[in-house]
Amino acid sequence: MAELYIGLMSGTSLDGVDGVLADFSTSKPTVVRHASAPFAINLRAELLALNSPGDNELHREALAANALARSYAAVVQELLASGGAAPAQVRAIGAHGQTVRHRPQEFDGTGYTLQLNNPALLAELTGIAVVADFRSRDLAAGGQGAPLAPAFHQGVFSRPGQTVGVLNLGGISNLSVLGADGTVLGFDCGPGNGLMDHWCQQHTGQPFDAGGAWAASGQVIPALLQALLAEPFLAKAPPKSTGRDLFNPSWLQSRLAGFGTAAPADVQATLAEFTASACVADLQRHGKDSQLLIVCGGGALNTYLMQRLQAGLPGVAVESSQAHGLPPLQVEAAAFAWLAHRTLGHASGNLASVTGAAGPRVLGAVYPA
Numbered sequence: 517m518a519e520l521y522i523g524l525m526s527g528t529s530l531d532g533v534d535g536v537l538a539d540f541s542t543s544k545p546t547v548v549r550h551a552s553a554p555f556a557i558n559l560r561a562e563l564l565a566l567n568s569p570g571d572n573e574l575h576r577e578a579l580a581a582n583a584l585a586r587s588y589a590a591v592v593q594e595l596l597a598s599g600g601a602a603p604a605q606v607r608a609i610g611a612h613g614q615t616v617r618h619r620p621q622e623f624d625g626t627g628y629t630l631q632l633n634n635p636a637l638l639a640e641l642t643g644i645a646v647v648a649d650f651r652s653r654d655l656a657a658g659g660q661g662a663p664l665a666p667a668f669h670q671g672v673f674s675r676p677g678q679t680v681g682v683l684n685l686g687g688i689s690n691l692s693v694l695g696a697d698g699t700v701l702g703f704d705c706g707p708g709n710g711l712m713d714h715w716c717q718q719h720t721g722q723p724f725d726a727g728g729a730w731a732a733s734g735q736v737i738p739a740l741l742q743a744l745l746a747e748p749f750l751a752k753a754p755p756k757s758t759g760r761d762l763f764n765p766s767w768l769q770s771r772l773a774g775f776g777t778a779a780p781a782d783v784q785a786t787l788a789e790f791t792a793s794a795c796v797a798d799l800q801r802h803g804k805d806s807q808l809l810i811v812c813g814g815g816a817l818n819t820y821l822m823q824r825l826q827a828g829l830p831g832v833a834v835e836s837s838q839a840h841g842l843p844p845l846q847v848e849a850a851a852f853a854w855l856a857h858r859t860l861g862h863a864s865g866n867l868a869s870v871t872g873a874a875g876p877r878v879l880g881a882v883y884p885a
């Protein structure tokens with residue numbers, strides 16, 4: 517009998533919501549349906565604004581969380597309708613929420629990570645139990661609270677006797693190294709699509725550089741690339757995680773000082789090279805035995821970025837997760853369905869080897885149906 521869960525991810529790209537309906541009755545979960553919905557323009561603008569300090573944040577965050585829950589519920593309804601499933605057949609929804617701040621272990625030693633969400637409203641609108649707030653327990657146990665996908669990556673992508681890299685290219689990038697001996701490393705590399713999206717929107721009016729065609733038309737500016745790669749976060753040893761708190765338009769603006777006359781396409785080419793170089797260096801440093809790098813997240817659809825990754829890793833097969841049974845835009849949503857399944861089974865969701873937490877923890881809070 518099917519054991520159905522829904523996973524919902526809205527990530528740092530702020531492009532919208534990805535959802536999957538997945539069946540966990542077999543040893544490897546299978547995605548039954550995928551649905552996605554872009555954020556309404558106003559909601560996207562408000563979420564983007566809430567990533568930086570501003571006026572009356574408590575009020576605005578609460579209303580944005582309500583709007584998010586409504587857009588999550590619409591994706592859930594679409595999954596149920598297309599999958600022919602009734603709410604009572606779905607054990608739970610794993611809803612990541614929208615990260616607006618991520619400052620683990622800072623300020624008072626614990627710090628905070630904030631994923632906007634209204635899980636109570638989502639449970640009410642869907643009639644399905646919701647598991648939410650996955651990251652804060654790991655933080656409370658001394659961890660980074662991120663990345664959480666590596667345990668799921670291990671479950672679906674590991675190969676006995678082989679070291680495999682799994683790279684998620686979302687707004688931010690994160691790498692999992694699934695060791696031949698069963699060990700798992702994972703951390704945020706840093707730059708993903710976020711800076712490229714911002715530059716593309718600013719100069720072409722498009723939300724992202726489809727296929728990386730615009731970046732491919734430019735020339736890398738070596739001095740700018742060097743200035744970007746000098747960011748200390750890149751050299752930090754894991755455990756580490758980051759977000760828009762660091763890699764944001766003002767960070768880019770300050771690195772662009774002195775490059776005011778650069779052609780926008782050349783800056784885009786340099787930003788693509790920045791993401792590729794940072795990720796290549798991380799795999800070389802932490803997964804040098806890997807002969808396979810599985811790429812997921814929207815960046816796997818950026819043909820030019822995939823070519824730059826492959827150029828930097830001549831001995832490694834760089835392949836989209838599509839070739840490994842899970843399309844790139846479904847991986848993170850499936851990870852949060854898996855995390856909800858873990859929570860309901862009272863099983864840990866984090867990997868202390870990744871986040872640096874004191875140990876494995878059952879993650880999240882459950883809002884019954």
Ligand SMILES: Nc1ncnc2c1ncn2[C@@H]1O[C@H](COP(=O)(O)OP(=O)(O)OP(=O)(O)O)[C@@H](O)[C@H]1O
Pocket residue numbers: 525526527528529530531534684685686687688689708709710713723724725726727728812813814815817818819845848
């Ligand atoms: N066809 C495409 N060509 C190039 N880039 C693409 C394409 N499709 C999606 N993308 C990129 O992928 C991004 C969305 O990726 P994804 O949904 O994995 O990110 P996210 O989940 O928001 O981020 P994170 O993993 O950091 O939480 C878009 O913003 C865009 O930059």
Ligand SMILES: CC(=O)N[C@H]1[C@@H]2OC[C@@H](O2)[C@@H](O)[C@@H]1O[C@H](C)C(=O)O
Pocket residue numbers: 527528615618629661662663664665666684686687688689690704757758759848
């Ligand atoms: C705090 C937060 O939302 N982190 C996200 C973000 O997006 C990519 C990277 O930064 C990763 O650390 C994480 O998401 C994935 C799903 C994770 O936890 O594995």
